[in-house]
Amino acid sequence: MPGIKHIAASAVRFPVIFVSHLSLRGLVLIIGVALLMCPWKPAAFAFLDNYILQASTYFLPSPKGASEIAVIEVPPREFESWQQDVYSAGKLGALISNILHGSDATVGVVLNKPLDSLSSSADQLLEDLAAQSNTENETLVQVRSLVQRKHLLLDTLNNDRVILGVVNTRLGGHVGIESNPGRTQVLPDIVNDWLWPAEWRYVDPGRLVERPSIDHHTVVPEAANARTLVIYDDDNTHTQGSFSLYLLKAALERSGTKIERVSWLRDWGVLFDDQTFRTSPSGSVVALNSVTTERMHPLIGKISLEEAMARSAFPAIVIVAAAGDQTAMSLARSTYSMLHGFSVAEPWWFVGMEKALLLFFTLYLVWLLPKLSPRVGYVISLFLLFALVVLQIFAVVNNKLWYPLGLSLLFLMVGHILIIAWRRREQSWINLQDRADSACVVLAEAYMERQDYDMAAQAMSQCGSSSKVLGTLYDIASAYAGEKQYQHAVDVFKSISAKSVDYRDTSQKIDALKTMIYSSQSSGGNGSVELDATVALERQPLPMQKLGRYEVREEIGRGAMGTVYLGYDPRIARKVAVKTLNTSQFSSQQIGDIKSRFFREAEAAGRLSHPRIVSVYDVGEEGNLAYIAMDFVDGKALNEFVSPDRLLPVFEVYRVVCDVAEALEYAHSNQIIHRDIKPGNIMYNPAPYQVKVTDFGIARLVDDSKTSTGEILGSPLYMAPEQLKGKKVNFAADVFSLGVTFYQLLTGVLPFSGDNLASLTYEIIHGKHKNVRRVRRELPASAARIINQCLQKDPTDRYASAGELAQTIRKAIKRDFAHDAKRIGYL
Secondary structure (H helix, E strand, C coil): CHHHHHHHHHHHHHHHHHHHHCCHHHHHHHHHHHHHHCCCCCHHHHHHHHHHHHHHHCCCCCCCCEEEEEEEEECHHHHHHHHHCHHHCHHHHHHHHHHHHHCCCEEEEEECCCCCCCCCHHHHHHHHHHCCCCCCCHHHHHHHHHHHHHHHHHHHHCCCCEEEEEECEEECCCCCCECCCCCCCCCCHHHHHHHCCHHHHCCCCCEEECCCCCCEEEECCCECCEEECEEECCCCCCEEECHHHHHHHHHHHHHCCCCCCEEEECCCEEEECCEEEECCCCCEEEEHHHHCCHHHCCEEEEEEHHHHHHCCCCCCEEEEEECCCHHHHHHHHHHHHHHCCCEEECCCCHHHHHHHHHHHHHHHHHHHHHHCCHHHHHHHHHHHHHHHHHHHHHHHHHHCECCCCHHHHHHHHHHHHHHHHHHHHHHHHHHHHHHHHHHHHHHHHHHHHCCCHHHHHHHCCCCCCCHHHHHHHHHHHHHHHHCCCHHHHHHHHHHHHHHCCCCCCHHHHHHHHHHHHHHHHHCCCCCCCCCCCCCCCCCEEEEEEEECCEEEEEEEEECCCCEEEEEEECCCCEEEEEEEEEHHHCCHHHHHHHHHHHHHHHHHHHCCCCCCECCEEEEEEECCEEEEEEECCCCEEHHHHCCCCCCCCHHHHHHHHHHHHHHHHHHHHCCEECCCCCHHHEEEECCCCEEEECCCCCCEECCCHHHCCCCCCCCHHHCCHHHHCCCCCCHHHHHHHHHHHHHHHHHCCCCCCCCCHHHHHHHHHHCCCCCHHHHCCCCCHHHHHHHHHHCCCCHHHCCCCHHHHHHHHHHHHHHHCHHHHHHCCCC
């Protein structure tokens, strides 16, 4: 039977595996949800409430003097015989008659079962015999004596000041108190029934018996510190008053005011005519003189049966019960409490308050406590415990309200202990994971030093999500991007995003690199670019040759008048971009002007040293080749990202344009105007992030008056109106060109277009561009506002400087992209 054995073994292992993997934090959540959903509270946890009640009584005065309540103790056997045979209960009738005639006391009789209804066939026969007046014999005299005692007992028991109670018995029938008086309820019945369902919120008084002809009332034992005044009858729809309620009513009537109507509302309490006696929605009160410390117990007189039969004066309330019956003593104390204002009750809104508190404790334990340091957690939990205990005591002492929050307090204490235990276990796992992550990081860094990025990524594949792991993965992805292995870089960035969605600028990097991949695939791996744009293309190996001291290794760009190579400077061991100009293709009359323009870039850029501007290291001539050695910029020119299907993320565009504006502000401060700002002259690399402005080939020094007017140099699509008119330009021309670039990078289209140069020029000088948000609706309002000011026809209406433009864009980033910017540390 191997199959059965296997199933049995699995059935045994499952609970063990489940328990071993059970999270204590999850257990606390389950307990909290269960307490929230459950409408009843286990009585086993009432001990905390009892302790708090006892503490509360120390702030209340203890009873002084006589209580005006006494218990007449009847020998148990005699008391039992009274209940077994009503005709032998003549002494009970005589006792009650003596009390009623000797005082105005209210008498309560505590029985173990209802008295016989006294209406059986035997009773009727005795009545008939006693009525025969023409016959005299000893038997008949005894019969008449029994009947007389019966009528004396009935007369005394039917007195308004006599209340009969039966312990642990539910009386049948629909004789009860009014539960729907004219007074308006706070909550509708449907809400009351949901908050306090009868089968869960009300005490079961015991066995069900038929209601006798003599009026009896149920004596409900104290439960969970509460004395029940109102109970439901046998069908849980009608209410009836308990023995305690009618004993209280009779005691209140001693003042001479007859109470005509007793009614009850769950969210108000018991109403004696129009006078409200507050009870809990369960129809109970907590009698402080009954359930708490001995110092609160009133002085209850104890009278023997013989003394009671002989005396003529009695206290205001007399309870007749079997000797040793603790129920009678408890009833006496609780009656004293209710008459003297030492009773408290739950308000109708306590159920909602308790549920809200349990919800708060659940969220605190499961969500907040794990984030706090152990010391702070202990302080907060102790403060909550102390505050709630003080609140309960204050409510009892000052407002006569009772908030039984013992279960909530116990949940807080136990939950705190479980969460601390869970945290310690979690911390041990975290420490183990950290050690494993540290080993992986060390191994990955060793592979990265050897430029073996595949092995470095594989070493990190099973690591956790700590900051050092994410940082190492970010470095690996950036290294892949630097090697133009964009797909590998995207894969690693995606693994970072899977571990931490908001880690730095991962999502922006993924979008940008996907665009780079698409751009490379669309261009077939190579492409031609203008000479005046320093870009990086797919590299083509060349035979080893030199230009000056530079080793020329690969062709990385090609333009109309020359080629750009990847070079190597052996003196300082660094890569450079070598831009060349072949002068043999020009006539002798053109060579001078062409060379002047070519070397002007070195003159302009050589005066600048800024992290966002390509640096020029050297210039020279060799044969028919003039060359400039400059900073090698890895990545692509932004003209790769101006098609509608290749756009960069909006935040990335804002960031790039802001950096370019800051670079232009630096150039302008050095009296240099670029004059040809366009996407092709801005180099961009997403990982690691890098932006550089290149091509100062037509730049003008402000103090160079010879060529400051009359020339139209640059790209017409991006030129300012004054530049197209051949007027003298200033820094505002670069602001206009950057605004056109900003527009194109956001939308994939140009703000001005024309079929030919003449129509294009007219549109730029006189036309009005289409609002950028009409082209792309999801753009923020700041995009339209910034671009509109950049593209003003009058230079004085544009931003006063590129620096002001940069500040405006940075404010827009802070307002519109705060989450993304803070995540990568940009702000």
